[in-house]
Amino acid sequence: MVQGELSALAPAKVNLSLRITGKRADGYHLLDSVTVFTDFGDRITVAPSDQRTLTVEGPFAAGIPTDEGNLVLKAANALCRETGQDLGARITLTKSLPAAGGIGGGSSDAAVTMHMLNCLWGLGLSAQDLARIGVALGADMPVCLHGRPCRMQGIGEDLTDLPPLPPIGILLANPGEACETPAVFKARTGPFSPGFPDFAPGQSAQDLAEALADHPNDLTPAAQSVCPAIGPLLATLDTLPGRLIARMSGSGATCFALFETVAAAQEAQRSINQPGWWVQAGGLLR
Ligand code: C5P
Numbered sequence: 001m002v003q004g005e006l007s008a009l010a011p012a013k014v015n016l017s018l019r020i021t022g023k024r025a026d027g028y029h030l031l032d033s034v035t036v037f038t039d040f041g042d043r044i045t046v047a048p049s050d051q052r053t054l055t056v057e058g059p060f061a062a063g064i065p066t067d068e069g070n071l072v073l074k075a076a077n078a079l080c081r082e083t084g085q086d087l088g089a090r091i092t093l094t095k096s097l098p099a100a101g102g103i104g105g106g107s108s109d110a111a112v113t114m115h116m117l118n119c120l121w122g123l124g125l126s127a128q129d130l131a132r133i134g135v136a137l138g139a140d141m142p143v144c145l146h147g148r149p150c151r152m153q154g155i156g157e158d159l160t161d162l163p164p165l166p167p168i169g170i171l172l173a174n175p176g177e178a179c180e181t182p183a184v185f186k187a188r189t190g191p192f193s194p195g196f197p198d199f200a201p202g203q204s205a206q207d208l209a210e211a212l213a214d215h216p217n218d219l220t221p222a223a224q225s226v227c228p229a230i231g232p233l234l235a236t237l238d239t240l241p242g243r244l245i246a247r248m249s250g251s252g253a254t255c256f257a258l259f260e261t262v263a264a265a266q267e268a269q270r271s272i273n274q275p276g277w278w279v280q281a282g283g284l285l286r
Contacts, residue, residue: 002048002119002120002122003048004047004048005045005046005047006045006046006047006116006119006120007043007044007045007046008043008044008112008115008116009039009040009041009042009043009112010041010042010043010044010093010105010108010109010111010112011037011038011039011040011041011108011147011285012037012038012040012041012097012103012104012105012108012172012254013035013036013037013103013104013107013108013140013143013144013249013250014035014036014037014038014103014170014172014249014256014284015033015034015035015102015152015217015249015250016033016034016035016036016208016212016256016258017032017033017034017196017199017212017215017216017217018031018032018033018216018217018218018219018249018250019031019032019033019193019194019195019196019215019218020188020192020193020218020219021192021193021194021195022192023192024155028139028155029155029185029188030153030154030155030192031152031153031154031155031156032151032152032153032193032195032196033151033152033153034149034151034152034162034199034212034215035143035149035150035151035152036149036165036284036285037108037147037148037149037284037285038170038172038282038283038284038285039282039283039284039285040096040280040282041096041097041105041108042058042093042094042095042096042097042105042108042109043058043093043094043096044072044091044092044093044094044109044112044113044116045091045092045094046089046090046091046092046113046116046117046120047089047090047092048088048089048090048120049088049089049090050088051088051090052073052076052077052080052087052088052089052091053089053090053091054066054067054070054072054073054076054091054092054093055090055091055092055093056070056092056093056095057092057093057094057095058093058094058095058096059095059096060095060096060097060098060099061095063099064093064095064099070093070106071106071107071109071110071137071138072091072093072106072109072110072113073091074110074137075110075111075113075114075117075133075134075137076089076091076113076114076117078133078136078137079114079117079118079121079123079125079133082125082129082133083121083123083125085121087117087121089117089120089121091113093109095109098174098176098178098254098278099178100178100179100180100181101174101178101179101250101252101253101254102179102181102223102248102249102250102251102252102253102254103172103249103250103254104140104143104144104250106138107137107138107140107141107143107144108140108144110134110137110138110141110144111134111141111144111145111147112144112147114130114133114134114145115130115145118130127145127146130145131145131146131157135156135157139155139156139157140156140250141156142156142157142159143156143159146159147285148161148285149161149162149164149165149201149284149285149286150162151199153195162199162201163200163201164201164286165201165208165284165286166201166202166203166204166205166207166208167205167261167283167286168205168208168258168259168260168261168283168284169205169258169259169260169261169262169263169264169265169266169281169282169283170256170257170258170259170265170281170282170283170284171237171240171243171256171257171259171265171268171269171279171280171281172249172254172255172256172278172279172280172281173233173236173237173254173255173256173257173272173277173278173279173280174233174253174254174255174277174278174279175227175229175230175232175233175253175276175277176229176276176277176278177227177229177253178253179223179226179227179230179251179252179253180226180251181250181251183226184219184222184223184226184251184252185219185222185251187222187223187225187226188218188219188221188222189222193218196214196215199211199215205244205258205259205260205261206244206260208244208258209244209245209258212245213245216247217247217248217249217250219248219250219251219252220234220247220248220252222251223248223251223252223253224252226252227252227253229253230248230252230253230255233253233255233277234246234247234248234255236272236274237255237256237257238257240257240268240271240272241268241271242259242260242264242267242268243257243258243259243268244257244258244259244260245257245258246258262281262282262283265281265282266281268281269281
């Protein structure tokens with residue numbers, strides 16, 4: 001049991017590659033994805049309280065639910081159900097990432113909340129317990145609970161750690177339009193991809209970009225049909241000086257470009273001046 005307030009980053013999740021390898025009888029798709037996390041994102045703060053409450057603030061707070069419609073409260077409630085206790089916490093979510101953007105914002109918020117409430121409430125739940133409870137809340141929950149670079153398979157529950165990533169800079173860009181995940185999976189057509197053979201990130205940013213080159217994001221055409229703004233966004237990222245690769249993350253609409261260094265990604269950020277777009281440069285958690 002912790003007495004004071006706890007606060008942590010809820011990073012953006014980025015699918016550097018996303019192959020769709022099949023579909024289960026229940027409609028969920030089988031994935032093979034190289035998944036990483038940025039060193040920037042939302043922030044979750046939890047503090048002791050008699051009540052269980054959620055306050056949302058920050059640049060992307062508008063329209064984010066503060067009731068059970070928010071995955072953060074769903075996760076808190078799931079922990080209470082699991083342990084048979086009605087526990088209180090004052091949870092604050094500072095929303096700095098665009099919602100419904102293919103970068104796991106809601107899942108990352110909920111995953112970090114689960115880790116912090118596990119500490120605050122002294123529940124002693126293991127990583128396996130949290131993953132089991134989390135996957136019932138969403139397919140992105142296990143990887144966000146894991147929070148480290150990994151290869152993600154199954155519908156998102158089968159995780160294998162990757163060797164440490166080389167130093168690299170990343171630029172995320174979102175066109176300012178929500179892109180709902182179920183609509184994108186529904187719009188996907190065509191054959192399934194083979195998974196990729198063992199993935200090695202290599203020693204340099206260049207190695208990593210080369211290793212990813214033949215493993216794109218299979219959801220890109222479907223996401224572009226749902227959200228046409230992705231096309232011009234990708235075209236802009238693809239022409240940035242110094243970019244190693246540019247592609248979409250998850251089910252979109254957020255796209256990313258990789259650079260040799262964080263400084264190069266920051267320079268690229270300064271060169272983009274498109275009203276309505278959200279653009280953020282930084283590094284990856286390695
Ligand atoms: O599990 P989650 O709520 O994040 O998924 C949202 C929707 O995305 C699912 O209802 C499903 O339509 C689709 N999805 C899928 N296969 C996955 C993950 C998500 O078809 N592996």
